[in-house]
Amino acid sequence: MVKTLVGTWPFIRLPLGALVKSWESQQDTLKAALHGLDILLPQEVTPKRWKLRVLDLQPDADSTFWDVWSGAEADPGTRTQNGDPARRGEKYASLAGPAVVVTNLCFQKMDRDELLSFLTERVLQRKNLPHLCCTKLEFRGPANHHPIVLERILNMVQLDCVREVEVNCRWDLHYLNWFAPYLAQMGHLDSLHLSGIRLGCRWFCSKDEADERLAQLTSQLSRLRPLQQLTLRFITFCRDQLDQLLSCMPTPLESLIIMDCLLYFSDITRPSLCPCLHQVRSMDLSGVCKVGLDHSFFPLLIYNASATLTHLDLADCNIHDSDLRALQPALGRCSQLSTLLLCGNPVSTAALQSLLQQIVPLCKFSLVELPVPPQCYVGPAQFLHVGRLAWVMEQLRLSLPGPRVLSLNFAQSPDCLIYDAILLRGDD
Structure with a gap:
């Protein structure tokens, strides 16, 4: 029929x-x-x-x-x-x-x-x-x-007609360059997702070869004027040159997602100066610093986007107390920030109290996802101690400047490990 x-x-x-x-x-x-x-x-x-x-x-x-x-x-x-x-x-x-x-x-x-x-x-x-x-x-x-x-x-x-492209397969940069001219012709492309792309068939190649391949790609991506969202996940093709990839974007991005990528220190310091990131509304950097990279670029990156940033995900970034304290001045300038995700980071109760007292009154938070402090876990197997958790939640509740709702949530991290999260929701 x-x-x-x-x-x-x-x-x-x-x-x-x-x-x-x-x-x-x-x-x-x-x-x-x-x-x-x-x-x-x-x-x-x-x-x-x-x-x-x-x-x-x-x-x-x-x-x-x-x-x-x-x-x-x-x-x-x-x-x-x-x-x-x-x-x-x-x-x-x-x-x-x-x-x-x-x-x-x-x-x-x-x-x-x-x-x-x-x-x-x-x-x-x-x-x-x-x-x-x-x-x-x-x-x-x-x-x-x-x-x-x-x-x-x-x-x-x-x-x-194409509004969204998702490449989630084992392509190398040569294959991506073959596809890039098609990308350049997509005059209404809003979202580009690149995942699992490596530099070449061999894990290592000369710097000149890598530069040539990346230059070929950026020459095509520079024509993506309508692009609003860029997602990079599990990629290795832009080693030490992430700033070159981001700098080729001809218009400011609304959303940037960089997850679980093999990055170098220069990759995460220079992009904070890229013009395409100065009007970002949503930024997801979860898992970026799990290998012990310096967090000093975070404040500059957030500061440059502070006028427009509404969503920030820094889960599983190996952020410690000193890193969180260094972030507070930049976070305090994000008057439009409504969502902040910090799960999976080893931060103490005192550092979380300071964050709530100083940052919450300055932003428009509807959701803050806080990590459960390491002191709430006991023993070699790191079991969650319910009594300690109850005490921590009470201390955080007393730190809140105004009527807020504090609850416990169980979520899943990007690397599929279960972790605990304390949720702070706004009046709405």
């Missing part, structure tokens, strides 16, 4: 994703829809009976689609004022292919995704591909897709 529906649909757009989102077998439905699309893809001239121009596979497609069947409905390649993808079918009437498939595209094992299997099979058989309008591109798992297959598929993607 679905296969026939695609071939005989009497309107420009078919929001199939909205129709099947509650079905148990979405992949079977997708396979049938793609087989219906396959009937006309090889044809050079689109038959007059073929009305369908946009096959929308997004599960969250516009729920009002029943009212907009004429050619004036919105187009995946344009945007409304609120930033949502608009959908006007007329734009695609002149495209070479018979239809546009609107969906998010994830490159992973082909047996997990009917769409990827369909596209890959057509590439290998040298058949025509549909145009693809994707708001999100994902690359997961090993880099097991041949560049020619990826290139053919990416060449059919309307790059101006």
Whole structure:
């Protein structure tokens, strides 16, 4: 039925994703829809009976689609004022292919995704591909897709529609540089997530080679003017040159996430001077200093973003009492700060009391996540001593300047170890 529906649909757009989102077998439905699309893809001239121009596979497609069947409905390649993808079918009437498939595209094992299997099979058989309008591109798992297959598929993607890219696989910098020109053409890219990327096939290479590869990447990233969020996790390709990567960003970032990366001292001191970080609203540096790096860069980094910073995550950064005291002047300038996460750091009760007394009145905190002090744990196995914890929480409660709610929370750290957290919530 679905296969026939695609071939005989009497309107420009078919929001199939909205129709099947509650079905148990979405992949079977997708396979049938793609087989219906396959009937006309090889044809050079689109038959007059073929009305369908946009096959929308997004599960969250516009729920009002029943009212907009004429050619004036919105187009995946344009945007409304609120930033949502608009959908006007007329734009695609002149495209070479018979239809546009609107969906998010994830490159992973082909047996997990009917769409990827369909596209890959057509590439290998040298058949025509549909145009693809994707708001999100994902690359997961090993880099097991041949560049020619990826290139053919990416060449059919309307790059101006992409808002988010996530590369979470074992790519090296050479492979990332192959993909970077596609990134540079994404005129509405908001979020870029890079995870697990290494410098090259060999862990060590010459400095000149590393500089050349990084310069090639930054020349492309410098064109990402709309980029608002940058996430770097488990990366080793920018050793001793993180500032070069951040300095290439042409506009200020709203969100910066650097987690569990192999960094050098220069990596975390020079970026504090990068212009792209001076208007950051959300900053996540959890796990950055677990290898004993100097924390002296934290105050400067926070100070430079103090006018706009609202969320700060310094969990598992090996922060001690002296480091926390050095942070307080910079934190005190963050008048817009609403969330502060400090779990997993070995900080004493006295240092936490000082933080609450001096910083809480100066900020707009709605949530502060504090570590349970080391004195609350006993024995070689470091069991939590309930009596000591109760005393610590009472001392912290007495340090609060005004009505606040103090509670105990059990959370999970980035390295999958369970730790305890004391939560401080605002009046709201």
